[in-house]
Amino acid sequence: MSAPPDLLEHLDAVRRLAGHRPLGLFVDIDGTIAPIAPTPEQATVSPAIQRSLAALSRDATVVALTGRDTASARRVVGVAEIAYAGNHGMEWWEDGAATLEPLVQPYIERIHRLAVHLGAALADEPGVLAGVLLEDKGPSLAIHYRLAADPAAVRERILALLAGPGGAGGFPLREGKMLIEVLPPVALNKGTAIARTVERRALASVLVLGDDTTDVDAFEAVRELRARGALEALAVAVSSGDAPEALLAAADYRLADPAAVETLLTWLAGEMAGGTPS
Ligand SMILES: [Mg+2]
The missing domain is CATH 3.30.70.1020 (Trehalose-6-phosphate phosphatase related protein; domain 2)
Structure with a gap:
C-alpha cells in the first residue's frame, strides 16, 4: 500500500484548512507529540511543541487526545492552556475542571x-x-x-x-x-471525543494527528464529518514506518515523527497568529 503524502510538502492544505475557523486541533501524545519512551513516565514533549500548543490555543480549540488518563496527560504535555481528553475520550479536563463520562x-x-x-x-x-x-x-x-x-x-x-x-x-x-x-463496554472513543468537541465548539475545521490504532477512530470520525459536509478536515498519520496499516489507510497525509510534528505546529502557530482568515 502506498503511504499518504508528506504534509510538510503540502502546507498549503493546512493553510486552506486553517482559513475555516474556528479550527480544532486534536493531537495524540505518545508517538505523536512525544517520542515513544521505554515507559510512560519517561515520555517528554519538547519546549517548542509546548510553546506552539499554548500559542495555538489563543486562535484554535486545542485538545490533547490520548489513551493516558488526563492527570498523566497534563503532566507529560505540561501546557495549561489546552484541553485534555484522556482515556480515549472517556475523561476530560477542560476550562479548569476534570469530568468523567457518566457511562464509564x-x-x-x-x-x-x-x-x-x-x-x-x-x-x-x-x-x-x-x-x-x-x-x-x-x-x-x-x-x-x-x-x-x-x-x-x-x-x-x-x-x-x-x-x-x-x-x-x-x-x-x-x-x-x-x-x-x-476497555469498558461503552461506545466512546477518540472519534466520539472529536464529534463532541466539534458540536460544543461549533468547529468549522479539524486537524487531527495520531500514530496508533486508537487514532483510526479519530481519523474515521473526521472523514465522516467531512463527507457529510459538516466541516473541513485533515487526518495526519505520524509514521516512521511502524504505523498500523489501518491508520495509513484512513490518513490524508503523514508526518515522519514527532520532530516533523514540531515543525508543523511551529509553522501553524505562526500562520494562525499572523495569517488572515479567509
Ligand atoms: Mg500514540
Missing part, C-alpha cells in the same frame, strides 16, 4: 479488580512476565510490555490471563504498540 463510571471498580488480579500474576510469574507494566487508568487498564525480554511470548501470556478466570470477562481488548488495553 460503573466499570471503574471492575477494571481496578482486574488490575489487582494481573498484578498478582506478575508477582507469581516474575521470570515470565518481567518488564510488564500495568497502568490502572480508572475506566481502562493498559498493559505495557515494551520492556519484556520476549515481547511476543509475554503478549501471548497476557492475552491468556485476560481470557482466563478473573480476566477481562468479555470487556473489549485493544492492542497498540507494545500495549494491550482493556
